[in-house]
């Protein structure tokens with residue numbers, strides 16, 4: 001997939017002079033699900049009396065505009081944290097991104113919303129996750145949102161590191177456009193090894209693209225399951241675009257048995273195809 005240039009990906013927001021991202025209409029739905037999850041998990045958070053965190057390792061600049069429209073939406077960290085603030089705020093917010101400007105602008109926007117305390121980091125998720133992991137309390141309730149553009153930015157080590165914490169819920173966005181187009185190339189060039197180590201045990205390299213894609217995904221879910229997230233396979237939503245083209249999978253991994261119930265409600269945002 002050709003890499004997008006920065007000027008195609010961002011524009012200046014006249015409201016505050018900071019960067020905002022240009023996104024497809026599906027971003028709204030993605031954030032709506034994140035907000036629902038934050039809302040529905042409020043009682044659990046309340047029990048932890050402030051000993052809770054939200055972690056966004058691919059935070060973006062904290063605001064976006066839907067392409068070809070005037071609709072402006074908050075970024076994931078602002079959406080999640082402001083939703084939590086309405087009833088049971090996160091005790092700590094951790095944001096990170098490869099892009100330094102994104103981190104700085106996301107931080108400023110959290111500040112504008114009086115959201116605190118915020119800890120910010122710049123770098124590849126593979127690195128920032130290790131730094132952040134060291135700071136997280138093992139007794140706290142955590143929610144991490146993983147929203148990279150493509151699977152190359154989501155090595156499995158990121159998930160493995162987060163899963164070391166006993167109460168770590170993960171809401172993961174996997175771009176299927178990227179995988180669908182490039183699955184064979186990723187097999188050949190080794191990029192799939194980082195995303196789904198051991199895929200060769202499960203995936204037939206000569207299979208049709210869509211079959212290979214699904215096999216990779218099943219294998220990846222199995223890897224997550226082995227980290228203690230038993231129900232991950234039941235907690236997948238396929239989100240499609242206006243022409244029904246597969247856009248992404250939104251995956252919830254929760255060690256809490258309530259996760260399934262939460263997802264049942266969250267996924268009612270709009271009817272979507274169940275995948276697994």
Ligand SMILES: C[S@@+](CC[C@H](N)C(=O)[O-])C[C@H]1O[C@@H](n2cnc3c(N)ncnc32)[C@H](O)[C@@H]1O
Nearest residue numbers: 058059060075076097098099124125147149153
């Ligand atoms: C889909 S955008 C995130 C949007 C944001 N979560 C939201 O909903 O507002 C993906 C972000 O990942 C960042 N990124 C790309 N590669 C990365 C990597 N290896 N590690 C961390 N961040 C990365 C990009 O700079 C971009 O801001």
